[in-house]
Amino acid sequence: MSSLVLPEPDTAVLIKRNPLLKGLKKAVPGLDIISDEDGRRAFEADALTAYKMMPMAVVLPVNTEQVSAILKFCNQHNIKVVPRGAGTSLCGGALPCEDSIVVGLSRMNRVLDIDFPNRMATVQTGITNLGISNAVEANGFFYAPDPSSQLACTLGGNIAMNSGGAHCLKYGVTTNNILALKVVLIDGEVIDIGGGYLDQPGYDLIGLFVGSEGQFGIVTEATVRLLKSPEAARPMLMGFQSSEDAGDCVAAVIASGIIPVALEFMDRPAIHVCENFANAGYPLDVEALLIVEVEGSESEIDSLLDKIATIAQEFNPSVIRISQSPEESLAIWKGRKSAFGAMGQISDYYCMDGTIPTNKLSEVLSEIARICARHELKVANIFHAGDGNLHPLVLYDANNADEVRRAEEAGAEILKHCVRVGGCLTGEHGVGVEKRDIMYEQFSTVDMEQQTRIKSAFDPNWLLNPGKVFPLDETPQATADGES
Amino acid sequence: MAHVIRPSEEEELSSFIAEAAESGVPIEVFGAATKRDIGRPLQVEATVSSENLTGITLYEPSELVLSAGSGTPLADIEDLLRQYNQQLPFEPIDLGPVLKGEAGRGTLGAVFATNFSGPRRIFSGSARDHLIGMRAINGRGELFKSGGRVMKNVTGYDLSRTLTGSWGTLAVMTEVTVKVLPIAEETRTLLFFDLLDEIAIDLMCDAVITPYEVSATVHIDQELVSHIAPDELASQGKSITAIRLENFSESLDYRIEQLRTQFQSYGDIELLNDAQSLEFWSSIRQLKFLQVSNDPVWRISTLPKNAAEVVRGIRAHHPQCSAVYEWSGGLIWLLMPPLSDAGTSEVRRSVGALGGHATLIRSDVSTRASVEVFHPLQKGPMKITQHLKNVFDPAGILNPGRMYPGI
Numbered sequence: 001m002s003s004l005v006l007p008e009p010d011t012a013v014l015i016k017r018n019p020l021l022k023g024l025k026k027a028v029p030g031l032d033i034i035s036d037e038d039g040r041r042a043f044e045a046d047a048l049t050a051y052k053m054m055p056m057a058v059v060l061p062v063n064t065e066q067v068s069a070i071l072k073f074c075n076q077h078n079i080k081v082v083p084r085g086a087g088t089s090l091c092g093g094a095l096p097c098e099d100s101i102v103v104g105l106s107r108m109n110r111v112l113d114i115d116f117p118n119r120m121a122t123v124q125t126g127i128t129n130l131g132i133s134n135a136v137e138a139n140g141f142f143y144a145p146d147p148s149s150q151l152a153c154t155l156g157g158n159i160a161m162n163s164g165g166a167h168c169l170k171y172g173v174t175t176n177n178i179l180a181l182k183v184v185l186i187d188g189e190v191i192d193i194g195g196g197y198l199d200q201p202g203y204d205l206i207g208l209f210v211g212s213e214g215q216f217g218i219v220t221e222a223t224v225r226l227l228k229s230p231e232a233a234r235p236m237l238m239g240f241q242s243s244e245d246a247g248d249c250v251a252a253v254i255a256s257g258i259i260p261v262a263l264e265f266m267d268r269p270a271i272h273v274c275e276n277f278a279n280a281g282y283p284l285d286v287e288a289l290l291i292v293e294v295e296g297s298e299s300e301i302d303s304l305l306d307k308i309a310t311i312a313q314e315f316n317p318s319v320i321r322i323s324q325s326p327e328e329s330l331a332i333w334k335g336r337k338s339a340f341g342a343m344g345q346i347s348d349y350y351c352m353d354g355t356i357p358t359n360k361l362s363e364v365l366s367e368i369a370r371i372c373a374r375h376e377l378k379v380a381n382i383f384h385a386g387d388g389n390l391h392p393l394v395l396y397d398a399n400n401a402d403e404v405r406r407a408e409e410a411g412a413e414i415l416k417h418c419v420r421v422g423g424c425l426t427g428e429h430g431v432g433v434e435k436r437d438i439m440y441e442q443f444s445t446v447d448m449e450q451q452t453r454i455k456s457a458f459d460p461n462w463l464l465n466p467g468k469v470f471p472l473d474e475t476p477q478a479t480a481d482g483e484s
Numbered sequence: 485m486a487h488v489i490r491p492s493e494e495e496e497l498s499s500f501i502a503e504a505a506e507s508g509v510p511i512e513v514f515g516a517a518t519k520r521d522i523g524r525p526l527q528v529e530a531t532v533s534s535e536n537l538t539g540i541t542l543y544e545p546s547e548l549v550l551s552a553g554s555g556t557p558l559a560d561i562e563d564l565l566r567q568y569n570q571q572l573p574f575e576p577i578d579l580g581p582v583l584k585g586e587a588g589r590g591t592l593g594a595v596f597a598t599n600f601s602g603p604r605r606i607f608s609g610s611a612r613d614h615l616i617g618m619r620a621i622n623g624r625g626e627l628f629k630s631g632g633r634v635m636k637n638v639t640g641y642d643l644s645r646t647l648t649g650s651w652g653t654l655a656v657m658t659e660v661t662v663k664v665l666p667i668a669e670e671t672r673t674l675l676f677f678d679l680l681d682e683i684a685i686d687l688m689c690d691a692v693i694t695p696y697e698v699s700a701t702v703h704i705d706q707e708l709v710s711h712i713a714p715d716e717l718a719s720q721g722k723s724i725t726a727i728r729l730e731n732f733s734e735s736l737d738y739r740i741e742q743l744r745t746q747f748q749s750y751g752d753i754e755l756l757n758d759a760q761s762l763e764f765w766s767s768i769r770q771l772k773f774l775q776v777s778n779d780p781v782w783r784i785s786t787l788p789k790n791a792a793e794v795v796r797g798i799r800a801h802h803p804q805c806s807a808v809y810e811w812s813g814g815l816i817w818l819l820m821p822p823l824s825d826a827g828t829s830e831v832r833r834s835v836g837a838l839g840g841h842a843t844l845i846r847s848d849v850s851t852r853a854s855v856e857v858f859h860p861l862q863k864g865p866m867k868i869t870q871h872l873k874n875v876f877d878p879a880g881i882l883n884p885g886r887m888y889p890g891i
């Protein structure tokens with residue numbers, strides 16, 4: 001964190017800042033440009049607050065035409081562009097560069113069309129994730145991916161990061177729920193991909209764009225799949241005396257043929273913090289807690305939760321509690337979904353996001369404990385247990401430079417361990433600036449070149465969201481020979 | 485046919501492609517060649533098959549993940565999964581017999597190279613939705629990987645998905661890793677008869693927005709029911725509309741009753757039990773309805789609510805065409821009369837006007853040489869497609885021109 005380096009600023013651009021901003025104003029009539037220091041300050045970081053950098057300016061376009069004109073101008077004048085939704089990225093994905101213009105999509109938050117018969121909605125990508133579900137809720141529909149940040153984060157950010165959520169075990173992540181995109185490329189060209197129908201003609205360009213971390217273009221509109229809400233849903237809590245037992249229970253549930261909609265894990269420190277915050281009635285004297293949610297009619301839910309409880313009996317649960325009311329269900333989820341916020345109230349934390357094969361759970365948790373102990377740091381674990389996506393929260397004091405450094409080191413070691421056991425560096429938060437320098441832990445030179453060549457094909461001068469995803473020595477100067 | 489190279493090691497394939505790239509030798513790429521007759525005819529000097537890149541390298545039932553060589557027969561994979569009561573959720577289709585080949589010979593890699601999914605696509609998602617990682621060799625002969633073996637992974641760009649639906653024009657997959665799911669305890673099906681296309685589509689669309697987790701729907705024109713199983717159904721000679729539920733048995737009792745009540749106005753409802761349902765849907769998955777003749781076949785993806793109109797537009801010119809609607813209307817299989825151009829202009833016009841895309845699945849080689857087999861792309865997507873081709877296969881040697889000129 002402390003050691004972060006961004007691409008060398010382009011002094012030719014920095015020197016001409018004022019005339020360039022004037023030129024931009026002229027090129028994009030009516031564009032809201034924030035250039036004063038206080039105004040820009042709000043955009044100097046995302047939710048990975050350890051990194052900060054003031055951009056040259058922030059612009060807040062209101063439609064695709066403006067986005068197109070902005071990119072065209074920036075491309076002509078070699079100005080770097082950082083797309084931004086709500087700035088909730090946990091990996092520095094929306095961190096500005098000094099010589100960049102931040103393009104904030106927050107004003108483009110309209111629902112453009114809702115088509116219930118065909119089960120889809122077309123929206124501008126600055127809409128919040130929850131905003132989509134809110135717009136269709138009255139008709140009994142919802143948009144499935146539900147990152148815990150859903151109140152704030154935008155669909156554009158979700159698309160860039162391929163975000164997931166607690167319920168993606170059943171419903172999939174962002175890429176599984178997108179039917180069409182409107183994208184502005186760096187030269188200003190506007191491209192429509194897909195059309196609402198299932199599967200696109202030709203290559204899977206939606207698959208390519210989702211998860212590209214704002215480096216191929218700015219997505220201004222998207223058509224998302226709507227799902228019909230289930231008749232009902234209900235969570236249950238299961239407490240265990242060891243994470244092995246909890247992990248084995250998860251494997252047994254899945255092996256039995258039941259795929260719950262959500263299967264969440266918390267360790268003791270996480271349980272205490274979340275309970276303190278949400279009063280969800282989590283048991284406090286257990287080492288591991290599972291939240292399991294199933295859907296269906298009330299009697300189907302009863303029977304499924306019963307089946308799960310029976311399976312759990314084999315793993316010495318100390319508590320099994322089925323939610324008795326909608327209020328209780330809400331409290332259970334509130335505790336889980338506010339885990340990061342609750343933790344943030346008691347300490348600075350560094351949130352990791354590796355994924356591991358689920359049968360490595362207890363081994364990896366022990367290793368995380370060892371790594372953090374070695375660095376004399378506390379850690380709390382929250383975990384999408386069904387799919388192996390870990391969120392160790394490494395606690396540190398941001399005012400203590402040495403702790404900051406240790407947290408950073410511990411985080412990298414944890415992620416490397418995830419890769420070593422067959423997992424990956426990031427399951428849903430993205431690479432951003434945070435993990436770019438350890439990409440070689442997971443990828444070979446050839447793997448990386450295959451990716452950087454695509455980046456160069458879209459954006460030959462690497463102006464779009466620079467300094468993210470790839471180590472800096474992979475950027476154009478360094479890869480000039482590798483360019484296709 | 486040129487001599488077919490069948491490497492059994494990635495290195496062998498990679499050096500073969502590297503040499504071909506060096507000398508600019510165009511290569512035809514396939515798995516078991518069951519879908520070889522789809523696409524524009526190729527002018528190649530060498531042929532390579534992934535058929536010997538076989539073997540299941542990882543299967544963890546409790547993690548719902550399986551990896552296998554791209555040439556592994558789909559049938560082997562499904563057999564193994566069945567032993568653990570699991571399945572490929574997207575229910576891959578078998579085009580073999582439709583294209584005058586044998587049944588059950590397709591490879592796993594080809595499922596992703598084509599991204600064709602079966603009836604459960606509407607509920608569980610497509611092949612690409614279940615692809616979590618792959619190893620592949622690009623047109624430079626370089627072996628690369630993307631994704632991995634864990635279900636959630638956003639590390640780096642999603643090249644695995646980018647390669648789905650690329651029909652061997654970007655890279656040759658050598659190993660794929662997929663997410664699998666349990667087989668439901670029981671399957672049952674509601675059947676409706678003699679419904680007009682529009683009405684059937686309304687019914688299917690309404691069925692998939694109930695909370696009862698309808699896992700497949702199909703409407704089959706009466707001309708196409710003769711090969712459908714079970715035989716008793718085929719022999720009735722009426723159009724069939726089917727709605728499938730898969731779940732725990734006790735849930736099915738309740739859900740079937742709910743659907744019955746909600747849809748009683750659509751006429752008499754017949755029920756298929758578990759065994760009959762499996763037989764029926766297996767015949768849909770095998771596209772038995774297209775085996776009634778050898779005439780041209782189109783596969784059309786469109787918005788469900790436009791599907792009947794798409795077909796009506798084509799029928800206005802070719803009254804003898806018959807249709808099967810899957811995915812509540814979102815997927816149309818269209819059997820055309822034996823026309824030399826397979827009815828291309830009317831199909832393209834109708835689909836173009838209402839949105840969607842159409843691929844010519846079955847036709848003779850002269851038709852494939854003279855019409856666009858894959859749906860022409862808009863300028864923007866074509867530009868990106870061209871970028872990708874240049875990036876993955878700069879020498880343009882992998883299945884050149886199969887999908888589009890220059891791709």
Ligand SMILES: Cc1cc2nc3c(=O)[nH]c(=O)nc-3n(C[C@H](O)[C@H](O)[C@H](O)COP(=O)(O)OP(=O)(O)OC[C@H]3O[C@@H](n4cnc5c(N)ncnc54)[C@H](O)[C@@H]3O)c2cc1C
Binds near residue numbers: 153165429
């Ligand atoms: C408390 C908390 C909980 C979280 N929980 C989850 C969770 O459960 N699951 C999960 O997956 N993530 C989670 N996150 C991470 C974060 O919310 C997601 O990554 C989210 O998708 C970011 O959206 P955003 O609008 O804030 O994007 P930003 O942070 O503004 O940007 C994220 C990335 O998207 C790019 N971008 C933004 N908009 C566009 C666009 N229109 N076109 C192209 N590129 C664009 C940016 O350049 C950047 O690279 C959480 C974060 C917090 C703070």
